[in-house]
Amino acid sequence: xxxxxxxxxxxxxxxxxxxxxxxxxxxxxxxxxxxxxxxxxxxxxxxxxxxxxxxxxxxxxxxxxxxxxxxxxxxxxxxxxxxxxxxxxxxxxxxxxxxxxxxxxxxxxxxx
Amino acid sequence: xxxxxxxxxxxxxxxxxxxxxxxxxxxxxxxxxxxxxxxxxxxxxxxxxxxxxxxxxxxxxxxxxxxxxxxxxxxxxxxxxxxxxxxxxxxxxxxxxxxxxxxxxxxxxxxxxx
Numbered sequence: 001x002x003x004x005x006x007x008x009x010x011x012x013x014x015x016x017x018x019x020x021x022x023x024x025x026x027x028x029x030x031x032x033x034x035x036x037x038x039x040x041x042x043x044x045x046x047x048x049x050x051x052x053x054x055x056x057x058x059x060x061x062x063x064x065x066x067x068x069x070x071x072x073x074x075x076x077x078x079x080x081x082x083x084x085x086x087x088x089x090x091x092x093x094x095x096x097x098x099x100x101x102x103x104x105x106x107x108x109x110x111x112x
Numbered sequence: 113x114x115x116x117x118x119x120x121x122x123x124x125x126x127x128x129x130x131x132x133x134x135x136x137x138x139x140x141x142x143x144x145x146x147x148x149x150x151x152x153x154x155x156x157x158x159x160x161x162x163x164x165x166x167x168x169x170x171x172x173x174x175x176x177x178x179x180x181x182x183x184x185x186x187x188x189x190x191x192x193x194x195x196x197x198x199x200x201x202x203x204x205x206x207x208x209x210x211x212x213x214x215x216x217x218x219x220x221x222x223x224x225x226x
Contacts, residue, residue, distance in 0.1 A: 036217075043116075043220050044202065044204075044217040089154075089155070091155075098160070098162070099157060100157055100215070101157075105154065
């Protein structure tokens with residue numbers, strides 16, 4: 001059964017810092033991996049989707065990488081801003097059983 | 113505007129009183145799914161549907177039913193709600209039948225069962 005782990009669980013940084021969020025998964029047989037953002041009391045917003053054949057995806061200040069063989073993905077946020085404060089979740093869509101498995105999330109606080 | 117709409121957004125009910133949470137998407141997506149989010153347990157998949165009349169169980173299907181009679185709608189039915197179904201529920205949809213595309217989420221439905 002696929003397991004997805006996100007480290008750290010919480011992170012507090014000053015505005016302007018570059019930061020990296022980590023996501024690891026146990027079964028490398030995946031279709032894709034997605035990074036989401038969740039604001040308090042809100043639904044999830046898709047940030048980046050990486051297909052299993054891709055190594056990375058970029059959108060603005062965000063860059064996500066995927067190393068399928070080692071079961072790892074990172075989300076890099078450049079020049080962080082207070083508006084980036086939210087919980088970031090990664091989710092892996094596994095080949096087996098068409099299941100989407102979420103990590104526990106990283107709660108990010110960017111201080112002005 | 114492309115969106116996934118859930119109703120109700122907030123609901124307090126009592127044990128055993130049947131309820132339905134509706135989910136509708138306007139993007140002609142084939143794949144739809146339901147999740148519940150609980151503190152310390154994260155997001156867990158309840159049911160999913162790869163197309164009309166095609167549904168399957170996720171990780172935590174017990175106590176829930178779904179139906180997919182139309183492509184745009186995927187209601188979640190709690191026949192006899194119990195307090196352990198108190199949770200935040202999310203509906204999501206994706207263009208690809210195999211969910212290999214971007215997943216769009218609704219705003220969530222917060223359910224309390226007394």
